Amino acid sequence: MSTIDFDKLRSRFHIPTRKVYLDGNSLGALPRYTQERLHQVISTEWADELVSGWNTKQWIDLPLSVGEQIAPIIGAASGTVVCCDSLSINLFKALTACLEVNEGRSLITLEDGQFPTDSYIADGLSQLLGADRCRTQSVDIAALTPETLSKSAALLLSHVDYKSGALRDMDAITAMAQSVGCLVIWDLAHSAGAIDMDLEASQVDFAVGCTYKFLNGGPGAPGFLYVAERHQEVQNPLPGWMGHARLFDFEATYEAAPGIKRFLTGTQSVLALSAVSASLSVFEGLAMQDIRARSLALTRHFITRWEQSTVLQSYAALVTPFDDAQRGSQVSLALEHAFPVSQALIADGVIVDFREPSIVRFGFSPLYNTFSDADHAIASLEAVLTSERYRLPQFQIRSTVT
Amino acid sequence: MSTIDFDKLRSRFHIPTRKVYLDGNSLGALPRYTQERLHQVISTEWADELVSGWNTKQWIDLPLSVGEQIAPIIGAASGTVVCCDSLSINLFKALTACLEVNEGRSLITLEDGQFPTDSYIADGLSQLLGADRCRTQSVDIAALTPETLSKSAALLLSHVDYKSGALRDMDAITAMAQSVGCLVIWDLAHSAGAIDMDLEASQVDFAVGCTYKFLNGGPGAPGFLYVAERHQEVQNPLPGWMGHARLFDFEATYEAAPGIKRFLTGTQSVLALSAVSASLSVFEGLAMQDIRARSLALTRHFITRWEQSTVLQSYAALVTPFDDAQRGSQVSLALEHAFPVSQALIADGVIVDFREPSIVRFGFSPLYNTFSDADHAIASLEAVLTSERYRLPQFQIRSTVT
Numbered sequence: 001m002s003t004i005d006f007d008k009l010r011s012r013f014h015i016p017t018r019k020v021y022l023d024g025n026s027l028g029a030l031p032r033y034t035q036e037r038l039h040q041v042i043s044t045e046w047a048d049e050l051v052s053g054w055n056t057k058q059w060i061d062l063p064l065s066v067g068e069q070i071a072p073i074i075g076a077a078s079g080t081v082v083c084c085d086s087l088s089i090n091l092f093k094a095l096t097a098c099l100e101v102n103e104g105r106s107l108i109t110l111e112d113g114q115f116p117t118d119s120y121i122a123d124g125l126s127q128l129l130g131a132d133r134c135r136t137q138s139v140d141i142a143a144l145t146p147e148t149l150s151k152s153a154a155l156l157l158s159h160v161d162y163k164s165g166a167l168r169d170m171d172a173i174t175a176m177a178q179s180v181g182c183l184v185i186w187d188l189a190h191s192a193g194a195i196d197m198d199l200e201a202s203q204v205d206f207a208v209g210c211t212y213k214f215l216n217g218g219p220g221a222p223g224f225l226y227v228a229e230r231h232q233e234v235q236n237p238l239p240g241w242m243g244h245a246r247l248f249d250f251e252a253t254y255e256a257a258p259g260i261k262r263f264l265t266g267t268q269s270v271l272a273l274s275a276v277s278a279s280l281s282v283f284e285g286l287a288m289q290d291i292r293a294r295s296l297a298l299t300r301h302f303i304t305r306w307e308q309s310t311v312l313q314s315y316a317a318l319v320t321p322f323d324d325a326q327r328g329s330q331v332s333l334a335l336e337h338a339f340p341v342s343q344a345l346i347a348d349g350v351i352v353d354f355r356e357p358s359i360v361r362f363g364f365s366p367l368y369n370t371f372s373d374a375d376h377a378i379a380s381l382e383a384v385l386t387s388e389r390y391r392l393p394q395f396q397i398r399s400t401v402t
Numbered sequence: 403m404s405t406i407d408f409d410k411l412r413s414r415f416h417i418p419t420r421k422v423y424l425d426g427n428s429l430g431a432l433p434r435y436t437q438e439r440l441h442q443v444i445s446t447e448w449a450d451e452l453v454s455g456w457n458t459k460q461w462i463d464l465p466l467s468v469g470e471q472i473a474p475i476i477g478a479a480s481g482t483v484v485c486c487d488s489l490s491i492n493l494f495k496a497l498t499a500c501l502e503v504n505e506g507r508s509l510i511t512l513e514d515g516q517f518p519t520d521s522y523i524a525d526g527l528s529q530l531l532g533a534d535r536c537r538t539q540s541v542d543i544a545a546l547t548p549e550t551l552s553k554s555a556a557l558l559l560s561h562v563d564y565k566s567g568a569l570r571d572m573d574a575i576t577a578m579a580q581s582v583g584c585l586v587i588w589d590l591a592h593s594a595g596a597i598d599m600d601l602e603a604s605q606v607d608f609a610v611g612c613t614y615k616f617l618n619g620g621p622g623a624p625g626f627l628y629v630a631e632r633h634q635e636v637q638n639p640l641p642g643w644m645g646h647a648r649l650f651d652f653e654a655t656y657e658a659a660p661g662i663k664r665f666l667t668g669t670q671s672v673l674a675l676s677a678v679s680a681s682l683s684v685f686e687g688l689a690m691q692d693i694r695a696r697s698l699a700l701t702r703h704f705i706t707r708w709e710q711s712t713v714l715q716s717y718a719a720l721v722t723p724f725d726d727a728q729r730g731s732q733v734s735l736a737l738e739h740a741f742p743v744s745q746a747l748i749a750d751g752v753i754v755d756f757r758e759p760s761i762v763r764f765g766f767s768p769l770y771n772t773f774s775d776a777d778h779a780i781a782s783l784e785a786v787l788t789s790e791r792y793r794l795p796q797f798q799i800r801s802t803v804t
Contacts, residue, residue, distance in 0.1 A: 121667075124638070219461055237530045268622045
């Protein structure tokens, strides 16, 4: 049984009053400690230590020390995670690493409907290296078999799909790919911090993720990269000075640092990494199994309410898998007029988001969302649909960002 | 004549008391407004707006809007600068762009002693693409002739050399390279914000820079990339979703955004970019010619003091060019025991830095350094040398970061 006091945990976050925030799968809420810690970093560290802070405040170690904080959350060994750059750029590093390890294979397999930046980066690598060295194929994940992977250098998959909220079987898929000599890169953007996983036990090769969703690192917070220890001898295709074996010797020739450090490129934002570090401290002492159980309880509660609602049964279809083992930490409903409905909900203070073409996502962050949040969201959705308030002209306007 | 009140300008920065800070060429001081503005971004924008901030607070526009703030400081046209990622990663984009524009040429020319990350990235690209598509040569900048560049796709140079502080003739070198069909990438890390320049008038092709030195964007603040309008049709080798023409349509196929936006890759830190944006507001209404004049006056004053000091004449040689037109915004002295001398100066509150093998750098940030700072530094250096205080054991210890 969980020993976590979730009310107390919620109180560690700044949650806007009069809002039901169900978009922590897009941007996590601000931990109160992060607010304090950033004030300190700015007003004492940057202001007073100035350049000495790289030493005295261990700024230089942040990409690795934050990586060490992420490791237990994703079941990674010490020395296998680095926090830096963006997910997209870390993926570029992981992809070239797979081509190096799997010399002789040039095919990268992705799933249909992969989160766009993942396929853009893979296609971009193909464009850069030429089709003889790298090409991509996209397959229906339901049709994934050893045969479809037998010529692939790497399979790139989202652990939780951003639209449907479906959770993939990391163990089984990794084993299937590796059985035919295909490496696996998992994109953990929509799972890290909400789903318990064990990258080491699953023998994952590479993983990438972001820290601004369930890890609450702040808007646009850096990405992370996991490289299994057995692959850490590969080259970083972006070998900047921060990955050099002797950074401050300013040597003319690059010599990769040992271990995960070689995957660093340029200098990283101390503000951004300090925010991530502070936010990750909220996870200290919490078991990921308990966090996962809370997440499942919240989404299960929301789904039960949807089942019980005659209004919702007729208007909204469940896209997210009903089975606990296949569900991430969000519930996606498909419905007509999904965009104006999402805008009407937001106007009611229920913060959700819309995804093309007809999905409204209700994200549950296990660290701070409550059963009452789920109840409010259901009630508000019923009201919006029955009143047809979503037909109001102000809810039809599509801005650039949705 | 300058109309800038430099005392007033200095008061806009948080300058630690009892320190003479001469390392703004490594990490710029904290503007008071940036401190305020970050507090606001954290405590009202992230905390309360949460995911809506991407729209309501224009977070999504930051890489381009900060680019627009940088543009006038470096003499770039509107729509040619983007602030994102690190200098190293932006350089990778600029290098592949040169190879694309200069199809048929594969050689990248760098100077001997180029700032390490620049040559590491260029060599890394060569490794990734293979020597037939990309190779590098390094030349003595004094021996740079049209002949040495006649087969180069690109010449990559630092505008101000990080060790010597020598300023290069952007106009003449760019014209020389282009006369033999070689493109030019300028690394502005040690010049942007201190030296007046006009990238458009000099017809520069590409430039990269960082915002944490003379632009005062904070420790590890993002890099920037300049792409001349005529080259903006090239491909980004790291085509992440932020550079897509219709980002939030989540299309399966990448279509590059028009203009400079296509050089974006992943999501950028809102905290980091907000800090840069706030710090750049200090430059508003200031003419770069006036800032440059102040920088020259400060370094000239320091050099004059060095000339007048019999102690310093016998101990320390001037490395930085004496001629104003060839001097950046730092003065580098070469001396025996340079490392322990730098440590003894720091212990005295004169913050300088050491560069291998025998250089102590005195950086002058024209926005906040004073003539009195130069006087203090000279007096302290004389005292350290004549007292031989640098021989104390505590000044001999080399930490990882120096």
